[in-house]
Amino acid sequence: MNLAGIDTLAKAPLADGDVFLGGRWLPAADGRTYPVYDPATGEPVRWVSDAGAEDARAALAAAEEAAAGWRATSPRRRSEILHDTFRLMIEHRDTLAGLIVRENGKARRDALAEVGYAAEFFRWFAEEAVRIGSSFGDAPGGGFRHVVRRHPVGVTAFVTPWNFPAAMATRKIAPALAAGCPVLLKPAPETPLTALAVAALLAAAGLPDGLLNVLPTDRAPEVVSAWLGDERVRKFSFTGSTATGKVLLGQAAANVVNVTMELGGNAPFVVCADADVDAAVSGAMDAKMRGGGEVCIAANRFYVHEAVAAEFTAKFGAAMAAVRTGPGAQEGVTLGPMINRAAVDKIRSLVEDALDRGARIAAQGTAPRGPGFYHPATVLTDVPDDARILHEEVFGPVAPLTTFTDEDEMAARANATVHGLAAYVYSRDVGRALRLAERLEAGMVGVNRGLLSDPAAPFGGVKQSGLGREGGREGIEAFLETQYIALDWPTP
Template sequence: MTAATDTRDLIASVPTDLFIDGEWVPAASGRRCDVINPATEAVIASIADGGPQDAVRAIDVAAVTQHSWAQTAPRARSEILRRAYELMMDRQEQLATIITAEMGKPLAEARGEVTYAAEFFRWFSEEAVRIGGDATLSGDGNTRIIVTKAPVGPCVLVTPWNFPLAMGTRKIGPAIAAGCTMVFKPAHLTPLSSFALADILTEAGLPAGVLNVVCSSDPGSVVEPWMRSGKARKVSFTGSTAVGVRLLEQASEHVMRSSMELGGNAPFIVFDDADLDVAVEGAMVAKLRNMGEACTAANRMFVQRGVAEEFARRLAARMSELVVGDGMTDGTQVGPMIEPKAVDKVTSLVADATGRGARVVCGGEPLESAGYFYAPTVLTDVDPASDLMSQEIFGPVAPIIPFDDEEQVVRLANDTPWGLVGYAFTQDVERAFRLQESIEVGMLGINTGLVSNPAAPFGGIKESGLGREGGRTGIEEFLELRYLAMPRTRR
C-alpha cells in the first residue's frame, strides 16, 4: 500500500457529518460541500453543509446540557482533557496528515501543531482543578464576603482555517475545564481536523451534548442564530477584525461575554546591535511559519539602516533556498496557500509595492504548478505608503523598511490600528524593557520569532482583540464571579 493510499484511507475514516448531541448527523438541508487539498487542487472529502436549522438544534442541545455538565466534578473534567491529550499524542502522525491534506502546511509543521494543540488540553486539565475563589471580611467587619466562580454557560466557538486543530483546542480546552457546553463552527476550508478532534473527545469520555460541531460554507447562517438565540452566554472568535466587529454587535443584543482574537500587523524590528544570525533565524520563524498565513506573522520588517542591507542579503539567501511544494512530500519546507484568492491577494500587494519602487531581492511571483503556491519573497526599498504596510499580507512575503533610531521605529511600529504581537532583536537589555513599555502590542518577543505558548496569555490590544487565550488567565474567560454576602454575627 502506498503513502497516497494510506492518506486517502485515513481521510476517509474521518467523520464528515455534523456532530450534535453526541451523534454524527447529516445537515437538515441535505447539502454538502467539498474540502480541497490546496497543494493538488483535488477534492479530498465532502462534508455536511450546515444551516440555520442545524444551528438551532445544536444550541438547544448545548443549553439543555449545560446544567448537568456544570455539576460534574472538576477532576472528572480534568481527566477527560488528560485522556484527550494522550489520544492526540498517540495519533500525532494521523492528525498531522489530516492537517497537511486539508490546509497544506508541511508535515513537520503539522506535527508541531498537533503537539501545540494537545498541550492546551494538558494545560487546562491541570487548570480545571485549580478554579479558586476568595473569602474575606468587609472593611467594617460586619459582612463576610465570599466569592466563587461558575461556568459562564453555553459558548459559541468560531475558529479559522490556518491552525485548524490548535485553534479548536485553545477554545475547547478551557470551556471543558470551566464546565461550559459549546457550539463550535470550524472553518469549512479545514473541517476534518475538528471532526477528528470531536471523535477523540468522545472517546475520552466527553458526554453527549457538551460539544456540538456545525460546519457551514455560509458561516453567518449558523453563527448568527447562535448569537441571537439568547441561550449562548459567551462567544470566542478567532479571525478577521471585520467579522469580529460584527460578532460584537450581535453579542451586545444579549450582553454576551466576548473573547476576540483578531487581525495583526506585526512589526519585526532589528537593531544594529542585534546578533544577525539570531535575527535572521527569528525572521524565518516569524515570517514563514504556516507559509506566513498567521495573525502572528511578521508583517513589517523594520531594520536599522546600518545593518539593513546585510540583513536583507542573509534573509533572501535563506528564503531563496527553501523547498516549496506539497506538504506531504519529504523535504518540503513551504507549502501552498489556502486558496486561489489568497495567492491573488499576495500578488496584488507585491505588485503595489514594486509599483511604488520596492526592489524584489528574491521571489516576487506565484509559482506555475498545480496548487496555490507563491514563492518566498524579500522586498527592499519599500515605500511606507504601500498597501502591504497597512494590510495583513498573510503570505510568504517579507518587506524590509530601514529606520534610523529607536524613537522613529517605535512610532512606525505603533502606526497601525492593530496591536497583537511584535518582535525585536537587540542585545541591549534596557532597550528591551523600554520596547515592552512603548510598543503597543499584547505580546512582544525579544530575540525570538515565536511567542505562542499554551502556558502564556495569547491576545492583543487595540483592534487586535479582547481577552486572552491560554495561560492562567485563559480559563477565566469562561468563568463568571459570584459574590455571596453574609452578615457576621459577633459574640
C-alpha cells in the same frame, strides 16, 4: 464515528454524516453538503455535511441539556477527560497532521508542530480545571462575611479560522470544558476535518454527549446568527479578520454576550544596530515563515537599522531563497501552498503595489507552477511607507524590509496601525529591547525570539486586534462568572 474513524476523514464521506451533535454523527438536517479542497492540487478532498440554522438550533438545545450535568461534574473528572484527550492527540499525531496537510496545505513539519501545540491546551487546562478558586473573608467594616464564587459562564459558541484548524479549536474548547461550559463550534469551511477529528478524540476520552457540538458549514451567517440571536448563548469567541469581528461584535451586543476576539495583526519585526544578526535571521524565519506566513502573529513589516541592513538583508534573503516550496506532504518541503487562489491573488497584488511604488525584490525562492495555490518566499527591500503591504496583513511568505536610524521615528512608524497583536525586537542589550517592547503597541512581544505562542501564556492583542486573552490563567477566566455572596455571619 468511532476513534478509528479519524483515519478515514480524508477519504470517502461517512455514511452517517459529519455534523457532531449531541454525541451523534448526523447529516445536515436538509441534507446539504459542500466540498473541502486540497490546496496542493485544487481538487476536492471529500464532501462534508453542510450544517444550517436548524442544525445550529439543535446543537444549542443539546448543549443546554448537557450544561447542568457538566457544571455539577467535579473539576477532577473534567481534568481527567482533558488529560486523556491530550494523550490521544499525541498518540494520533501523525493522522491529525496528515489531515491538516490535506485540508490546509501547510508543510508536514508545521502540521506536526501544530498538533503538539494544540494538544498542550488540553494538558494545560486539565491542570487549570482543578485550580478554579473561590474566596471567603471578613467584611472590612465587620458584621458579615464575603463569599466569592466562580461559576461556568454557560453555553459557549466558537468560530475558528482555517490557518490553525487544530490549535485554534483546542485553545477555545479546552478552557471552556475545564470551566464547566458546553461548547458549540463552527470550524472554518475550508478546514472542518481536523475539528471533527478532535471531536472524535474527546468522545473517546469520555466527554459526555452534548458538551461538544461541531457543525461544518459553508453558510456561516445562518449558523452563527442562530447562536448569537439566542439568549441561551452566554459566551462567544471568534478568531478571524477584524472586519468580520466587528460585524459579530454588533450581533453579540444585542444579547450582551460575553465575547473574546482575536483579530487581525500587522506585526513589526525590529532589528536594532546591536542585534545578533544571525539570531535575528533565524528568528525572522520563525516569525515570518511558520505556517507559510498565514499566521495572525506573523512578522508583517521589518524595520532594520541601517548599520546592519546590508548584512541582515543578505543573510535573510539567502535563507528565504533556499526555502523549498511544494505539496506539504512531500519530504523536505518547508513551504506548502496557500489556502486558496484568492489568497495568492491578494499576496501578488500587495507585492505588485510595492514594486510599482519603488520597492525591489531582493531575494525570492521558487514555487511550482501548479496545480495548487503557491507563492514563493520573497524578500522586498526599499519598501516605501505608503506601500499597501506595510498597512495590510499580507498573510503569506513575503517580507517587506525598511530601514531606520532613529529609534523614536521607528517606534512611531511601527505603531502607526489600527492593529496591535504581536511584535518582535532583536537587540543584544536586553534593557534596550525591553524598553522598545514596552513602547510597541502590541499585546505580545517576542524579545530575541521569533516564536511567541505558549498555552501557558496569555494570547491576544490591543487596539483593533481583539478583546480578551486566550491561554494562560487568563484563558479559563474568560469562561467563568464571579458571584459575590454577603453572608450574615458576624465577626467576633
